[in-house]
Amino acid sequence: MSSAQDEARIQNARETIDSLHDLSQLLQTGLDKNTLSICVGMIEQGANPDTLAAVIKELRREKELLKAQKADQP
């Protein structure tokens, strides 16, 4: 494997993630790039998109909860 090929691959991957990020922006999913790339990785490995979405929603709820706690505490 030459490094040029690797580079092309990396470039390609970056572009794909960028496109997906654009898409996510377009659909207003509210995912940042980091989270998105993790999710993309998981889906590529065969995770069920629906359940993953449910997980994200759960996590968001958790975040809101934490925020509320934080707001309560001080």
Add this chain to the structure above:
Amino acid sequence: MSTRPSSSASTHRPRPSSSFTRSPLEQLVYSSVPSLAPPRTHRGTIDARSGRSSVASSRPDSRAEVDDEVEKERKERVRELMEWCEEIMESRLPSSAPLSASILPDTAKRILLQSSSRTDGRSASRQSSRGESSASGSERAMKFNGIWNKLEKGRLLSSPLPHLQFLLSLSEFNPNNIPSKPIPSSASSVTGTSSSRSMPPPPQPSTFPSTQPRSSRQPLTGTASANIPSLDFDVKGKSKADVLKAWRTSKSQKPFPPQLLLRDTLYLLQGIDGRYVRFALRPPREQNPYLTEKGRAGEGVGFPLGKDGAVPSLEDEGEEGETVGIEIVADQNKDGYISKPTQIILMQLSEMGMLYRQVTDFINTRQAGEGKGGMTEQSLCHFLHHELSEYHRLLAVLESQMNQSTPADAEQPAEGAGLTLMRLGLWTEEMRLKLKQMNLVVDEAKKVHGGALVSKIHKHTNHGDPLIRRFTDQILEEVSKPFFATLQRWIFSGDLHDPFNEFFVQLNPETVSLRDGRISPAGDVGFEGGMDSGGGTDEAHKVWEKKYVFVKSMVPGFVSEDFGKKIFSTGRSLNFIRYSCGDSDWIETQAKLANAGRALKYSDLAGLERSIDDAYSIASQRLLEIFFDKFVLLEHLRALKSYLMLGAGDFTELLMEALAPRLSKPAISLYRHHLTSDLESAIRGSNAQFDNPDILRRLDARILEYSHGETGWDCFALEYKVEAPLNAVLDNKAMLDYDRLFNHLWRLKRVENALTSGWMRVTSGSRVYEKIPGLSNDWHHCRIVQSEMVHFLRNLQAFYQLEVIECSWAAFIDFTEKREGDLDALIAAHREYLERVVRKVLLLSSRRDKEEVLLDAVRDALDFILQFRDATDDLYAWSLAEATRLDRERDAERGLYTLPTTDSPTLSSNQLTSIRQRIKTCSNSFQDRLISICHLAGSHTDLDVRFLAIRIAWNGHYSLRKSRSGVVAGDKASGRSGRG
């Protein structure tokens, strides 16, 4: 069509394996809930984002403990969260996506197009903060197209569809997400937006995305001018359906709420009556509207389905109460009308419910044990059960779809989102075909069972539709399992394990008693075995021939008949080895078969053929080996040939010599013990004594049934005893043939013997009567006829022994040396050998009614030979007497004293005339017979027999004589030959 992709996809989720690299899920947790992320350094600047750490930093002395506590709490929290998330991931949530994954991009586009109005009215602030979603819906759709194309072309992702599904289910535009948003006023905002919507979404034709190529749809919806066609549509005027709708509305008939119909349809699909639509049962005969007036099928009466409706005359077939269609029981005036097309769709959909019902009924009745039972049926039920659970899963997914789309559909029934009756029809299309196929199979299963059922199902594998074909293959794979289990047992252990008579090899019902009876070789088959042992000797043959029967109708379609016969023979051979040939053979055979055993199944038909071929050759080889090596079949056959077909000349000669005085007496004075002792002495005196004692002890003399006046010659027979398992080959029929052969050959031998002894006497005594005047002519004639007879007999015997018996034997030996085929082939070869011998020895003609014409002629000729011999004997005696008389006369002339003779010359001359007459008659008759024999044999169908005619009349003597006698006494000769 590729439907139902997603509901089961979550089963293989990657599990976090190493502790160092965090699992994606953990990363996800940290990334989306940053406050839970672990501190970067172990104890340095505690993350400022953590709410509680700021508290800790104000108290530097207890900082470490608090840190630990916070860390612990954080970890606990993360762990809980992770567990929860994993639980979600492992759950099987109903898929929110449409069943066909290929319509996802279209769904996304539609959502984007609609989003303009929804978000415009709602949260401008959010959009401005994102800074990019101020564009209108169509612009977004365009942008989406661009990105989507790029993603589709990129090769990095295995498929962009799941990603889109993921993003879509998170999208804010997704109507499903609206209620679950953390914004408290979301519910009210939805209703608000929908009521205050200024511009309705572009009316999209309700599409079948998978039936239309994507490329053709692209210009319509993908560009900004997506609205234009719909505008044109409005200008042109309304469709008939719309006109009708408007008319109905003006008549204040509102359409029936589709979601209610949908729910009912889902019930129907499960075979349950809905609230508004339910299954119509077949009315009792007298109430059947179709019987009286066919045209009465009005609205809501019931839609006849399938053959029953189309052919009312066949209605007797169906039972009362059978589902024949559906019936709409909704009050159409109150709830709204159901249009005709909708009714038709409903009817089509409900077919599945009906099929489902029938299949379920079948399973239930079979499980309740009401059917004939059978392993094939059981496995069919198992398979159907499995398929039906698939069907249930599909229904569950559909139901979840319906629940999702219900709120949206309530207001906009024509909208493409969610579930509609059309989509239901589309998405269940495949299942419908499968159900139909299942129903077909079930119908067949009610009629036939076992192998016949398998072959019935196999017929469907040639179906033109690849889907059906594949599905049938699946059914067959499952259904044929018990068949293959039985098959395996049959061809590898010769065991028929078939409690329900499903296999194509079945126990012969007539001979069930033989099933377990192991046939042990009878111990006493010696001379004292007696004539009554005939009852038991037939068994092995019966076992081989009749124990199992081949049921042609049960042969599965994928096994050809030849192949089936092979299987039949394999198992039969094994079974025979096992039960009729002794244990040691069986053990050896099993060892040989051990490595041939393989798992058989439907999908590996080539392997099946190979292993069956292997098993077949092993089993039949083994059986032949047993017959030839252990039971020395060939030795027995050779013994039969040399003793019963008189191949051993010295033995025959001795036996004849020993028996002749006894056999000349009347049959009534014969005793078997005399015969057997003579037989024994014949064996002792000849080369037969060196033969195997086992063979010799089977030889026995027998007296046939005789009637009054018969001599011993007529009822003497030599017998050869065979027992199981040899009599599988040497069955009763074969032994009868051997008897016939012996009878004929024995007679021939006896005549030859008589002739020879007569000739000896006449020749040796010729000196005595040479001088008698007037007799030389008679004797000369006698000698000519005698030599003619000898010539005939010699040729006949040579023909029998050399041309017939030895040639057939050689052909048979050729076969046995090859050792091909199974026991059946061996039996057939032996039978062929025997038949050939019998046909040629007995000179049987192929013409049915005149089979034995030639044989009768030969027998007559033999009889005349015997008579002639008697006559010559008489002539000899007369000559002696005459010679003595003449001597005495001469003595008297010389003056010697002689006793006065009692017989006068006139009396003796009378005697001479009668003797001359007899001789003349006999020789004439014999010659006539011989001519006709030559003639008949010359025109015989069998070439070998024709050759016999040439041997006898090699110089054309008889044809010459025939023509001469034909000229002189035409009517007499032709009358005889015509009779013969």
